[in-house]
Every structure is written in structure tokens, then in C-alpha cells.
Amino acid sequence: MVEAAWAYLLSHPKLFRDALVTHLTLSGCALAIATILAAPLGIILSRSPRAALVAINAANVARTVPSLAVLAIMLPILGTGFAPSLVALTLLAIPPILINAYVGIRQVDPDAIESAVGMGMTRLQVMARIELPVALPVISAGVRTAAVQVVAGATLAAFIGGGGLGDFITSGIALMQLPLLLVGAVPIALLAVGTELLFHLLERTLTPRGMRPGSS
Amino acid sequence: MQWALTHLDDIGWATWEHAVLVSVSVAVAFLISFAVAIWASRQPRVYPPIMGITALLYTIPSLALFALLIPLVGLGRVPAIIGLVAYSLLILIRNIATGLREVPADVVEAALGMGMGPWQLLLTIEMPLAMPVIIAGLRIATVTVIGIATIAAYINAGGLGTLIFTGIAQDFPAKIVVGAGLASGMAVGADAGLSRLERRLRARRAA
Numbered sequence: 001m002v003e004a005a006w007a008y009l010l011s012h013p014k015l016f017r018d019a020l021v022t023h024l025t026l027s028g029c030a031l032a033i034a035t036i037l038a039a040p041l042g043i044i045l046s047r048s049p050r051a052a053l054v055a056i057n058a059a060n061v062a063r064t065v066p067s068l069a070v071l072a073i074m075l076p077i078l079g080t081g082f083a084p085s086l087v088a089l090t091l092l093a094i095p096p097i098l099i100n101a102y103v104g105i106r107q108v109d110p111d112a113i114e115s116a117v118g119m120g121m122t123r124l125q126v127m128a129r130i131e132l133p134v135a136l137p138v139i140s141a142g143v144r145t146a147a148v149q150v151v152a153g154a155t156l157a158a159f160i161g162g163g164g165l166g167d168f169i170t171s172g173i174a175l176m177q178l179p180l181l182l183v184g185a186v187p188i189a190l191l192a193v194g195t196e197l198l199f200h201l202l203e204r205t206l207t208p209r210g211m212r213p214g215s216s
Numbered sequence: 217m218q219w220a221l222t223h224l225d226d227i228g229w230a231t232w233e234h235a236v237l238v239s240v241s242v243a244v245a246f247l248i249s250f251a252v253a254i255w256a257s258r259q260p261r262v263y264p265p266i267m268g269i270t271a272l273l274y275t276i277p278s279l280a281l282f283a284l285l286i287p288l289v290g291l292g293r294v295p296a297i298i299g300l301v302a303y304s305l306l307i308l309i310r311n312i313a314t315g316l317r318e319v320p321a322d323v324v325e326a327a328l329g330m331g332m333g334p335w336q337l338l339l340t341i342e343m344p345l346a347m348p349v350i351i352a353g354l355r356i357a358t359v360t361v362i363g364i365a366t367i368a369a370y371i372n373a374g375g376l377g378t379l380i381f382t383g384i385a386q387d388f389p390a391k392i393v394v395g396a397g398l399a400s401g402m403a404v405g406a407d408a409g410l411s412r413l414e415r416r417l418r419a420r421r422a423a
Contacts, residue, residue, distance in 0.1 A: 061407075066399050066403060069363075069380070072380045072392045148275060155280060169279055173283070184280065185283040192275050
């Protein structure tokens with residue numbers, strides 16, 4: 001079966017490449033849009049406790065909504081294809097990034113901020129030199145959670161005509177062609193694990209040297 | 217939405233199937249996780265590799281995992297339950313192990329000093345003290361499984377995903393809305409109910 005899957009891959013290189021490119025584009029765009037929207041919003045929310053209470057609670061509820069529900073509900077609203085999938089995946093990525101951006105800024109030691117202010121830093125300087133660097137590992141952990149969720153969610157885009165590697169699985173099940181299942185499932189699994197590892201690495205690089213585990 | 221009113225029995229059946237699929241999966245996962253967590257608390261060496269393997273399982277997208285299970289166990293409820301159990305292990309093992317580890321050492325020592333056996337210690341001292349953390353794990357696992365179980369309908373496991381998928385196939389928005397809405401409602405409800413239980417247990421412990 002593995003050989004058959006490999007043979008299929010070699011005989012349909014363009015089909016596979018297109019699916020992979022769609023999968024990556026869909027995931028990458030959704031993650032980028034969600035980060036651009038949600039990270040600044042989370043940071044702004046850390047300044048207004050009352051709005052934050054509402055927004056963070058809403059994000060926590062939104063987080064429990066199943067991925068398939070978010071994708072499927074796009075069908076009656078926006079129809080099938082790439083755009084509805086992109087909207088759905090962006091919506092899926094927003095809650096974890098928003099929550100972590102908010103938590104990341106909130107957990108900055110108030111003493112550190114106070115002493116920075118005492119040293120004559122402006123509010124903008126405090127944000128750029130103290131709050132953001134300290135919060136960055138937590139923010140990027142949120143982006144990592146969102147990234148893994150989006151890569152997995154992009155598999156489900158196949159159900160609403162969004163393309164991607166999930167197409168191989170849906171046709172594999174429809175035709176009961178076991179090798180096709182592998183052509184979809186193995187790259188998807190590797191992609192998800194790879195995303196997790198890549199963002200772990202990024203998180204470590206973004207952690208200020210003094211905050212890394214092992215540095216006293 | 218006329219459809220929903222005339223098909224309440226179908227909708228009720230799908231909801232029931234979904235609830236059963238989720239309950240069976242979480243229950244099986246809990247029993248496995250409990251045994252593994254106790255083993256890991258006696259043998260700390262095995263904990264990191266167990267976390268590594270279960271984290272790997274957790275990362276694999278559900279549709280891919282179900283697809284990989286088809287050649288081994290075919291379609292239907294069995295691969296669905298295997299997949300759903302696999303997703304719950306990381307969270308449940310981690311929280312049960314953490315809960316047990318956080319029991320104060322002097323409490324354990326006092327219990328041992330009173331002549332308690334290992335099982336009595338576990339059931340009457342360690343478990344009740346670890347319960348809030350264990351319930352927190354149960355909440356996250358249940359919410360996750362409710363969501364992934366919708367996808368299991370694609371491999372013929374039944375449940376609310378069936379409504380979603382037939383709605384997509386027949387271009388029938390009402391079915392999609394009802395299936396997606398009920399699955400979301402079940403997830404949000406489980407989250408709220410179990411976090412209330414968690415808070416109550418914590419409050420009792422603090423009192």
C-alpha cells in the first residue's frame with residue numbers, strides 16, 4: 001500500500017504540488033491575517049479591563065466551537081471555495097492569538113514597568129523595550145497553537161471545496177482507495193508536526209536571553 | 217428551518233449518538249490515562265517519553281489520523297473511538313499526573329504514618345486532593361472530543377457530524393446550521409458545566 005501511494009505520488013506530481021501549495025497558502029494567509037488582527041487587539045485590550053473581560057470571555061467560548069462547525073457554516077453564508085475556507089480558518093486562529101497576546105502583556109511584572117517609568121521612559125518606550133519583549137514568548141506560543149490548529153483545519157477545507165491535502169483523503173474515502181488516504185494523511189501529519197516544531201524554535205529564539213530556562 | 221421542526225427525531229438521534237460517542241471515548245481514555253498516570257507517578261522516568269508520544273498523537277490532524285486508521289480497522293465507530301481516545305490521552309495523563317504530584321508530601325506522609333495502604337492512600341487522600349486538576353483535564357478533553365467527533369461522522373461513526381456532512385452533500389443549509397449549532401452548543405455547554413464543577417471543587421478545597 002505504501003508503494004502504491006508512492007507510485008501515485010510520482011505519477012501525479014502536479015496534482016500533489018497544487019494541493020500542497022493550496023494547503024500552505026490557505027494556512028499561511030489565515031495565520032498571517034489572524035496575527036495582524038488579533039495580536040494588536042489583545043495588546044490594546046490589556047489597557048482596558050472592562051472591554052477585556054467581555055472580549056476574553058467571548059474568545060474562550062469561541063475557542064470551544066468545533067473547527068468543522070466553523071468551516072461548514074461558511075457554506076450557506078459565503079459558498080464554496082478558497083475564500084470561505086480562508087475566512088473560516090482566520091476565525092479559528094483568532095482566539096488563541098488574542099488570548100495569549102492579552103495574557104502575555106498582563107503578566108509583565110508591574111515593578112519592571114514602574115522602574116522603567118522611573119528611569120524616564122515614555123509609554124511607547126516601555127511598550128517597545130519592556131512589555132513587548134517580555135510578552136513575546138507568550139504571544140508566539142499563541143501563534144503556535146493557532147498555526148497547528150489552522151494546518152489541521154485546512155484539511156477540512158476539502159469539505160467546502162477549499163482544496164488542500166484533505167482532498168486526497170476525501171477522494172480516498174469516497175473511492176475506498178487506501179493508497180490515496182496515505183498520500184493525503186502522511187504529508188498532513190508531517191506538516192502539523194513540522195509546524196509545531198518550527199514555532200517551538202521560533203518561540204525559543206524570541207525569548208529574551210535573560211528569560212531562557214537555564215540562564216539564572 | 218421547517219426541516220428542523222419536522223425532523224426532530226433525526227436531530228435527537230444524532231445528538232444522542234454524538235453524546236454516546238463522546239462519553240465512551242472520554243471514559244475509555246480516562247481509564248487508560250489514570251493507569252498510565254499512576255504508573256508514571258511511581259516511575260518518573262517513563263513520564264517524558266509518554267508525554268512525547270501523546271503530544272505527537274495530539275498534533276496529528278484528526279482527518280489524517282482517521283484516514284490512517286482506515287487501512288487498519290476500517291470505517292465506523294471503532295476507528296472513531298480509537299482516534300478520539302488518542303486525542304484525549306495527552307491532556308488527561310498530564311492533568312492526572314500533575315494533580316497527583318501536587319499533593320503535599322507531608323499529607324502523604326501523615327496518611328502513611330496512620331497506616332494507610334497504597335490504594336487507600338490513592339482513593340481517600342490523593343484522588344480527592346487532585347480532583348480539581350483532573351476535572352480541568354476532563355473538561356479540555358471533553359470539549360476537544362466533542363469537536364473532533366463531528367469529523368468522525370465522515371468515517372461513518374454517526375453523530376452530529378452526519379447532519380453537517382449530509383447538509384454539505386445535499387446543499388441543504390438547515391442541516392448544516394442545526395448540526396454545527398448543536399455541536400457548538402454541546403462543546404460550550406460541556407465547557408461551562410465542567411468549569412463550574414472545577415470551581416466548586418477548588419472552593420471546597422480552600423474552605
